[in-house]
Amino acid sequence: MLQVSGVSAYYGRAHILDGVTLDVGAGEVVVLLGRNGAGKSTTMKAIMGLVPPAAGSVRFQGAEIAGQEPFEIARRGLGYVPEERRIFSELSVIENLEVGRRPAAAGLRPWTPERLFGLFPSLGAMQDRPGGRMSGGEQQMLTIARTLMGNPRLILLDEPSEGLAPVIIERMAEAIRALKAEGLSILLSEQNLHFAQVVSDRATIIEKGRIRWSGSIPELLAADEVREQYLSV
Amino acid sequence: MENLVLQALSGLASASSLFLVASGLTVIFGVSRVVNFAHGSLYMLGAYLAWTLVTTLPRGHLGFWGGVIGAALLVGLIGLLVEVLLLRRIYRAPELFQLLATFGVVLIVQDLALMTWGAQDLLGPRAPGLRGSVEIVGLRFPLYELFLIGVGPVVLALLWLLFHRTRWGTLVRAATQDREMVGALGVNQRMLFTSVFFLGSLLAGLGGALQLPRESVNLHMDLSIITEAFVVVVVGGLGSLSGAALAALLIGELHAFGILIVPKITLVLVFLVMALVLVVRPHGLLGKPEAAARGGQGSAEPVIGPAPPALRWLALAALAVAVVLPPFLGDYAVSVLTELAIFVLFAASLHLIMGPGGMASFGHAAYFGLGAYGAALAAQWLGAPMLAGLALAPLMAGIFGLVFGYFCVRLSGVYAAMLTLAFAQIAWSVAFQWVEVTGGDNGILGVWPDAWAAPKLVYYYLALALCLGATLFLRRVVHAPFGYALRAQRDSTLRAEAIGIDAFRIRWLGFALAAAAAGIAGGLFAYGKGSVFPTYMGIPRSVDALLMVLLGGVQTLSGPIIGALAFTGLQEQLVRLTDLWRLILGCIIVLLVLFFPQGLAGAARARWEARHGDA
Incomplete structure (x- = not known):
């Protein structure tokens, strides 16, 4: 579904991504693991066109999308959930969802606010609350729900567990599993291995802008030296 | 009722x-x-x-x-x-x-x-x-x-x-x-x-x-x-x-x-x-603090280095021409050159605020005008000799720079620019409406240089020396510790303050310094023209200064100098050649913005670096 190969990206003159290669299959949840500053968020942004890749190719559902603008990429069915959440703080919950709304591709059951409130019940209780007056966990749910309103085929989920209380993380994991059950493909980025291993099928490890390791979750759990080298703090 | x-x-x-x-x-x-x-x-x-x-x-x-x-x-x-x-x-x-x-x-x-x-x-x-x-x-x-x-x-x-x-x-x-x-x-x-x-x-x-x-x-x-x-x-x-x-x-x-x-x-x-x-209320009655403007990666300001040798030679050559050529020119050309020198300083002073200072000023003409009025009022009411008037010009502009700057440098972005505009308009209005002292719209006439500096050529050399000296001084300031602090607070106020830089004070002093420098330019302009008018502080003059700096490029020290020369020269020529000078100037500005988004000096520098590596 999504193939990233040899992608490099720069901020000014700083080389952030160096030939990143990874892929996500249909209905699969792949986690991109790495420490702070390893290049996880930049990989997401490069796929989304927010940081245009300087080299390499990004193919989504068979079509090359590198070099396209973010809104074109989004319209192809790629959803982006940013790490900083970026809720429209002056818009209400329902208005935030409205901004994300896009027609669903044929054959897909479209997301509606009602369906999303089923997935995230706490949002349903605060439909008219401005986004700026929500807790971190609620904002995280809203930003995922907002992206789902665009009826994507695959979502880029950037560190959804960051800064959340354990009980909320638990609920987030449930939501991700529910989305996977719907057939949605997910590229997740995480530092939290516990969270990642519960929801993911495969893992890819990034460090200093390079992919260092790829494999299944059981393989990762077995490879102590890999975890030691790239993930332990 | x-x-x-x-x-x-x-x-x-x-x-x-x-x-x-x-x-x-x-x-x-x-x-x-x-x-x-x-x-x-x-x-x-x-x-x-x-x-x-x-x-x-x-x-x-x-x-x-x-x-x-x-x-x-x-x-x-x-x-x-x-x-x-x-x-x-x-x-x-x-x-x-x-x-x-x-x-x-x-x-x-x-x-x-x-x-x-x-x-x-x-x-x-x-x-x-x-x-x-x-x-x-x-x-x-x-x-x-x-x-x-x-x-x-x-x-x-x-x-x-x-x-x-x-x-x-x-x-x-x-x-x-x-x-x-x-x-x-x-x-x-x-x-x-x-x-x-x-x-x-x-x-x-x-x-x-x-x-x-x-x-x-x-x-x-x-x-x-x-x-x-x-x-x-x-x-x-x-x-x-x-x-x-x-x-x-x-x-x-x-x-x-x-x-x-x-x-x-x-x-x-x-x-x-x-x-x-x-x-x-720094964000207006119902405004909210500007969110750190998202979208568009804010590109880092390039580091300002000493001029490369080629540029030094070019500058020396230009200086040689500026010194040697004028005796062979007519009075009109000499007074145009005098104005050029004055506007180079005016632009360089604004550049200190905008470039290294990272602040926006929309009313820099106020200080130019305050300098001019300082000199003219001293001549008119105190009968001060020219040199005293010229000394008073930066003093007057600098003092008002301190007062106005105290409020302006607390704000950021568009609000700061607008507050500088407000102060400039206040200064302008006072000059315009306080007729008893300033002569109002009729201005103050008869502000002529002392006898020794009366010949156009002598006055030109005086203006050149003062403007060049002040411009070089501003350049020196940017490379001094004060200049480092100024640029540090521009790049990150928080980090600068964390290492002990009083960002407010640095910005404030920078603003006042720039105002004083603009005052020198204004004082020289007053004696050069023999008169001062409220228009010296008007919005168009502030915009002229902005145009000079932006045309030349904010990110280089030579930018304002090149911009001032290009703009003043261009306007001078256009006004002489055609009635439609606004149309042509406007088109040139638009084209420059589209094709030289870094300004003239910025574009030249980019070319230079592409060919020779980092300067």
Whole structure:
């Protein structure tokens, strides 16, 4: 579904991504693991066109999308959930969802606010609350729900567990599993291995802008030296 | 008492008109972050187009109202065209560069309007059905004014519905907060921006068209309304519609009653209020702190290094020409060269604020003018000799730089720029209205150099020495520890403060230093011309300084020098060669912004680095 190969990206003159290669299959949840500053968020942004890749190719559902603008990429069915959440703080919950709304591709059951409130019940209780007056966990749910309103085929989920209380993380994991059950493909980025291993099928490890390791979750759990080298703090 | 009621009502009518224009400006700013100087030109075009349509169409309701609405729509389309052809390409450019581009549009529109409608004031017909007047508290009040009073609230209500009850409006409000995120959610920002420009321009056009029965249509409408609209938008809070409405009300009534209560300071009053509001509420009445503008990676400022050898040789060669050539030139050419030297210093002083300081100044002419007035007043009232006058010039400008700067450097971005503008306008108004001391519009004449410096050539060398010395001093300052601190606080105020730099103090001193340097330029200019006028402090002169710095490029030290030479030389030549110098200058500005977004020196530097590696 999504193939990233040899992608490099720069901020000014700083080389952030160096030939990143990874892929996500249909209905699969792949986690991109790495420490702070390893290049996880930049990989997401490069796929989304927010940081245009300087080299390499990004193919989504068979079509090359590198070099396209973010809104074109989004319209192809790629959803982006940013790490900083970026809720429209002056818009209400329902208005935030409205901004994300896009027609669903044929054959897909479209997301509606009602369906999303089923997935995230706490949002349903605060439909008219401005986004700026929500807790971190609620904002995280809203930003995922907002992206789902665009009826994507695959979502880029950037560190959804960051800064959340354990009980909320638990609920987030449930939501991700529910989305996977719907057939949605997910590229997740995480530092939290516990969270990642519960929801993911495969893992890819990034460090200093390079992919260092790829494999299944059981393989990762077995490879102590890999975890030691790239993930332990 | 009855008079007061009428006065209040006519204040409401002005407020209504002002709101139409300001609402368009604030909506455009909210989404695109472009401070659209050309908004006043769109207003003027609305008035002119309405005049043409209304006088051409058959008389009657349909002809008049059709003409007004047609003009508004046409102006909307013109705004759309400006966005598609120009602004869309420079959304990622620095704020002031966009401002420069829109100022280019102002110049172009001025000459196009002059060519199309001529220099004479045009009088439009009165509105059919609203020609008469009504009796209010025993006095007659024009019906059309009453109609205008109604227009403002109706437009406000319609805009509110548009922004809160439609998908388009929701998208616009979202984009006002985080346009990149809106794009990542699949919204075509370009279409959104273009449509916002259409709406904002339409409102400006409508505002202008509705003035037709009220006042004559003329070529000065653009700049007079844009300053007022800026004031309203800034006082209300950038991007806030209800703020704009509130501020329009405030300013409209202030005008109406200011004339009654303090007729001597009407011009100052508006800007005093703006300054006061910004000092107390740095983001306007209903504005919110500017979110760290998202979207568009803010590119890091390049490091300023010492000039490469080639540039040094070039500078030395230019200096040699400047010293050796003048004796062989005529008086006129020598006085042009004197002005060039003066403007190089003026531009370099503004550059200190904008480049290394990272602040925006929209009213730098104030300090130029204060220097000029300092020298002239000393000559006029104290009979001071020239050198004393020249010494007083930077003192006067520097002291006011300290006072005004104390407030300005606390703000950031557009608000800071607007507060500098407010102070400049206050200084200008005082020079204009305090006739007993400053001579008002007639200025102060007979400010001539002492006998020894009277020959044009001697005065030129004096000006060259002082301006060159001051410019080199400013350059030295940038490379001194103070300059490092100045640049450090620009790049990151928090980090600078964390290592013990008092960012406020550094900015403040930088501002005052730049003001004093501009004062030297102003003092020299006064003695060079033999007279001073309020226009020395006017908005056009501040814009000239901005143009010089931005043309040359903010990011290099040689930028302002090259910019000053290019701009002054260009304007001088254009004014001599053609009546349409505004049109040509405007086109040149627009093309430069499009093709040399780093300015002339910036472009030269980029080329140099591409060929020779980092300088």
